[in-house]
Amino acid sequence: xxxxxxxxxxxxxxxxxxxxxxxxxxxxxxxxxxxxxxxxxxxxxxxxxxxxxxxxxxxxxxxxxxxxxxxxxxxxxxxxxxxxxxxxxxxxxxxxxxxxxxxxxxxxxxxxxxxxxxxxxxxxxxxxxxxxxxxxxxxxxxxxxxxxxxxxxxxxxxxxxxxxxxxxxxxxxxxxxxxxxxxxxxxxxxxxxxxxxxxxxxxxxxxxxxxxxxxxxxxxxxxxxxxxxxxxxxxxxxxxxxxxxxxxxxxxxxxxxxxxxxxxxxxxxxxx
Amino acid sequence: xxxxxxxxxxxxxxxxxxxxxxxxxxxxxxxxxxxxxxxxxxxxxxxxxxxxxxxxxxxxxxxxxxxxxxxxxxxxxxxxxxxxxxxxxxxxxxxxxxxxxxxxxxxxxxxxxxxxxxxxxxxxxxxxxxxxxxxxxxxxxxxxxxxxxxxxxxxxxxxxxxxxxxxxxxxxxxxxxxxxxxxxxxxxxxxxxxxxxxxxxxxxxxxxxxxxxxxxxxxxxxxxxxxxxxxxxxxxxxxxxxxxxxxxxxxxxxxxxxxxxxxxxxxxxxxxxxxxxxxxxxxxxxxxxxxxxxxxxxxxxxx
Numbered sequence: 001x002x003x004x005x006x007x008x009x010x011x012x013x014x015x016x017x018x019x020x021x022x023x024x025x026x027x028x029x030x031x032x033x034x035x036x037x038x039x040x041x042x043x044x045x046x047x048x049x050x051x052x053x054x055x056x057x058x059x060x061x062x063x064x065x066x067x068x069x070x071x072x073x074x075x076x077x078x079x080x081x082x083x084x085x086x087x088x089x090x091x092x093x094x095x096x097x098x099x100x101x102x103x104x105x106x107x108x109x110x111x112x113x114x115x116x117x118x119x120x121x122x123x124x125x126x127x128x129x130x131x132x133x134x135x136x137x138x139x140x141x142x143x144x145x146x147x148x149x150x151x152x153x154x155x156x157x158x159x160x161x162x163x164x165x166x167x168x169x170x171x172x173x174x175x176x177x178x179x180x181x182x183x184x185x186x187x188x189x190x191x192x193x194x195x196x197x198x199x200x201x202x203x204x205x206x207x208x209x210x211x212x213x214x215x216x217x218x219x220x221x222x223x224x225x226x227x228x229x230x231x232x233x234x235x236x237x238x239x240x241x242x243x244x245x246x247x248x249x250x251x252x253x254x255x256x257x258x259x260x261x262x263x264x265x266x267x268x269x270x271x272x
Numbered sequence: 273x274x275x276x277x278x279x280x281x282x283x284x285x286x287x288x289x290x291x292x293x294x295x296x297x298x299x300x301x302x303x304x305x306x307x308x309x310x311x312x313x314x315x316x317x318x319x320x321x322x323x324x325x326x327x328x329x330x331x332x333x334x335x336x337x338x339x340x341x342x343x344x345x346x347x348x349x350x351x352x353x354x355x356x357x358x359x360x361x362x363x364x365x366x367x368x369x370x371x372x373x374x375x376x377x378x379x380x381x382x383x384x385x386x387x388x389x390x391x392x393x394x395x396x397x398x399x400x401x402x403x404x405x406x407x408x409x410x411x412x413x414x415x416x417x418x419x420x421x422x423x424x425x426x427x428x429x430x431x432x433x434x435x436x437x438x439x440x441x442x443x444x445x446x447x448x449x450x451x452x453x454x455x456x457x458x459x460x461x462x463x464x465x466x467x468x469x470x471x472x473x474x475x476x477x478x479x480x481x482x483x484x485x486x487x488x489x490x491x492x493x494x495x496x497x498x499x500x501x502x503x504x505x506x507x508x509x510x511x512x513x514x515x516x517x518x519x520x521x522x523x524x525x526x527x528x529x530x531x532x533x534x535x536x537x538x539x540x541x542x543x544x545x546x547x548x549x550x551x552x553x554x555x556x557x558x559x560x561x562x563x564x565x566x567x568x569x570x571x572x573x574x575x
Contacts, residue, residue, distance in 0.1 A: 124330020
């Protein structure tokens, strides 16, 4: 088991390096999901960096492909590829490390970047695994904004109707979407009630509390309720750097040299 | 041909245990034999074509050979981006099957007129586009798609098409190849899909000396076949129940022009395209009526 606090700190530092060096966007959403990824790849998931296509692995479909830096960082740190090259390779001409996740990268199951795709694919995968009597978990990580996409609601109906209790959807509910606050653009509330009324099993946690995330996921893995599971992870966009937290600008902005130094200092001091 | 395709798929699914059929709540009195025989490999996903395509991609990645089925524009244009990204980019073993090509559902209005699908599907990398003309081609299409690994599209008419060919060998029925219906000189009429029947009828009375071939696939043409075709005929008339822009005729002209530009074809044949002139037909009408209204007859050619 990896130390979740240290792992999530490393994910954020790596994502910060990538966004700064390559002038890319979406650091806010990478920081909001970092703790969730630390739990998943830090021990919860049954995945093997040396056998990324092992049929016995848990499947992960990362729907918020724009927050690629956090996933690449997590996979790199876990050894799915040579972590030392990531900073150079990220968005380099001719590299597979595009700034929306790419399934050409070892450990990435599905390319995403267009929203509202992964949950439906996860449903198909979950049907197949049930049919083949496999016990692997199918996990998908969604952003809050992408729940505007109708395709997700088609999949939410489908998952419940087919009783896909091997499916876990984690919503990184950081409350800010592309052009403003979720509650102002397209209100999702009451989100937990929506999923419950669609016959999903729902838990809500502080998405930055590793123990809470880990315990909820563990309960989901052992529950055979014949219902799909939704973990609503309440998070903060830009979590970990005070001047990024809760600010829309960090959906787009890449840190200046000064901002990079300040952010790095905060992340290095955090829990040091 | 719709029933022939599904019944063939049903027979093949018996031997090929990876065949999985999804439908978007359509297929009454057509899909029941498959659903009854293979209940564990059939799902009606409801009226949700985006999700149908995504589920297909998810099943395919776990080893299934997945067919999605619905009417015309619904399993195609309605979920175009899912086909592009989750099926084609991931090279998923998913075959999209649309029933009701062109004006097959004529009286039902523009929602049911499938007149841009070939252009859309053939634009996608890796997509094999198949447009059967008769029950024999539909049968061969089912066999081809069951054996093909990767994205595919099958554009079916509906029902009642007479038999055009004798039994087709698999070697005859593959992308890039054409199938001879009858020999002729000087002018070749090259058709795709079920429109061939009305064209054949018209030809026997009006242009008995012309050749008639079908092209059961759109795209991926075999260069040698095209070069021979360019040498053998002075004129080619393409016919399709689809709009002009981006359709079968376009695909053939592109391929011929590329060969000509590369110096492999010494003379560019004279190609005339019979297709729907990039319009929506808002009136009701039978398939025959709407074909005539759209000018899909040899008589409408400026000869």
